[in-house]
Amino acid sequence: MPKPVDRLPPLDLLVTFEAAARQLSFTRAADERFLTQSAVSRQVRALEEDLGVALFRRGHRRIELTEPGRRLHAACSELIGSLRRTVASIRAPARRETLALTTTPGFASLWLIPRLADFTREHPGVDVRLDASFETRGLRAEGFDLAIRYGRPGHVEGRQVFAEAILPVCSPKLLRQAPLARPADLRQHVLLQVVGQGGAGMPVEWGPWLQAAGLPDLQPRATLSFSGYGEAIAAALAGQGVALGRRPLVDTLLKRRQLVTPFEGSTASSRAYFLLVEPGARExxxxxxxxxxxxxQAQA
Incomplete structure (x- = not known):
């Protein structure tokens, strides 16, 4: 007797497929599912054999979804997200809640993490799961409650929480080592900058700031480039050069005098931070x- 065409495959195969399809990587799906890469590959193969269609096109260093794979992924994302929310709402009753939040690495390390102890102290029984990534996570599909996103107004969803301003910052130690009384003195210093890979990440551009300061052709003594903003600020704290400080991310460091601003005034940025809450999670x-x-905290 033939098997019904609407017979569901095993749920664990669908969950593994959803992770691999979302990440477009068996390796990252394996990390997420606490499996080996070969186990993920076997489970996807088993699902393909069960359905009788290929779900991925496999290349040398990448995979991509086939048309049946895209259709199945859309359905799995919606259903698995709904299952997670329902399970969370009925899971008994340790009276603990998990709050899942995604934001950029720079905002997480420089602004949010130093303040999180205040929230956990005020709200015992709430566990926070923090995802620090430049990838734009799908809140509903990937099980996140909130996102703090960075971008230009009109291009980012959510409620604007912070405007952003940019100003050069350095350690007090650096000021004692070499003069830095006016922007032209940057010629004698190392400039710390962030260079995103393939255009991704948080751009920190010295060019526009120097243009605004009337020094578009300034050549520094050297530059140090980093893939992340947190690393650039760490280098500034270590006295290795001058970074472009992004307020409010560096406000705490300025208040503690771990970083200082050698010049007066700041430049308004075209970017800001936005809070997005998954509608179902707001309940x-x-x-x-x-x-x-x-x-x-933002108002303070």
């Missing part, structure tokens, strides 16, 4: 509490 008390706490 949960922990999510509403975090949103209120974040907005209060």
């Amino acid at each position: 949960r008390p922990a999510v509403r509490a975090f949103e209120a706490w974040l907005l209060k």
